[in-house]
Amino acid sequence: xxxxxxxxxxxxxxxxxxxxxxxxxxxxxxxxxxxxxxxxxxxxxxxxxxxxxxxxxxxxxxxxxxxxxxxxxxxxxxxxxxxxxxxxxxxxxxxxxxxxxxxxxxxxxxxxxxxxxxxxxxxxxxxxxxxxxxxxxxxxxxxxxxxxxxxxxxxxxxxxxxxxxxxxxxxxxxxxxxxxxxxxxxxxxxxxxxxxxxxxxxxxxxxxxxxxxxxxxxxx
Ligand SMILES: Nc1nc(C(F)(F)F)ncc1COP(=O)(O)OP(=O)(O)O
Ligand SMILES: [Mg+2]
Numbered sequence: 001x002x003x004x005x006x007x008x009x010x011x012x013x014x015x016x017x018x019x020x021x022x023x024x025x026x027x028x029x030x031x032x033x034x035x036x037x038x039x040x041x042x043x044x045x046x047x048x049x050x051x052x053x054x055x056x057x058x059x060x061x062x063x064x065x066x067x068x069x070x071x072x073x074x075x076x077x078x079x080x081x082x083x084x085x086x087x088x089x090x091x092x093x094x095x096x097x098x099x100x101x102x103x104x105x106x107x108x109x110x111x112x113x114x115x116x117x118x119x120x121x122x123x124x125x126x127x128x129x130x131x132x133x134x135x136x137x138x139x140x141x142x143x144x145x146x147x148x149x150x151x152x153x154x155x156x157x158x159x160x161x162x163x164x165x166x167x168x169x170x171x172x173x174x175x176x177x178x179x180x181x182x183x184x185x186x187x188x189x190x191x192x193x194x195x196x197x198x199x200x201x202x203x204x205x206x207x208x209x210x211x212x213x214x215x216x217x218x219x220x
Pocket of ligand 1: 015017043045047078079093094095096097098114115116134135136145170171172192
């Protein structure tokens with residue numbers, strides 16, 4: 001059965017995304033530290049310059065999925081629906097350039113479906129087509145996603161909440177332990193990060209700080 005909104009909101013709290021090209025160390029070591037630090041959800045996003053392809057990508061995906069399963073962290077695959085189905089992943093994340101959400105929903109059954117949205121219309125359409133959560137960003141400037149749009153701040157998150165929309169929302173793009181509270185105060189249910197953890201001197205410490213930031217009371 002489909003994930004409930006309440007459960008989805010819990011999972012989105014500290015949502016770590018990683019591909020082998022986002023870190024200098026062995027991705028499995030970085031993910032083990034992130035899990036120790038308290039991430040609540042993991043997404044495998046093998047994309048951009050230097051990304052693995054073919055059998056190497058599948059092998060790494062399987063190894064990461066096993067690590068996540070050992071610690072009961074749901075394992076989400078970005079873009080690659082076939083890989084997600086082959087691994088029986090817990091869900092997929094798609095963007096506006098990927099297949100339509102309704103087509104993906106049909107393929108994945110009750111698995112978790114996340115959709116990146118940049119406008120109100122895209123948000124309402126994604127929900128209509130069966131999204132379990134929305135990814136909104138980039139909130140702050142990012143260097144990780146090579147084709148990222150301009151930093152949009154929390155305007156769209158606030159607008160959707162002012163519309164009375166209660167769908168689970170995660171913010172993404174340039175989020176760190178220092179600015180995570182702003183994203184939560186705008187009405188996000190959690191934060192999604194790559195670099196703040198993947199290139200941290202201590203991924204476990206950085207994850208702990210993010211965890212504390214998203215669980216702290218709103219400022220002011
Ligand atoms: N992978 C992602 N995960 C999220 C999540 F919500 F999970 F934090 N939001 C946004 C993205 C961006 O996904 P990407 O495949 O790089 O770009 P596009 O959206 O253009 O397909
Ligand atoms: Mg995508």
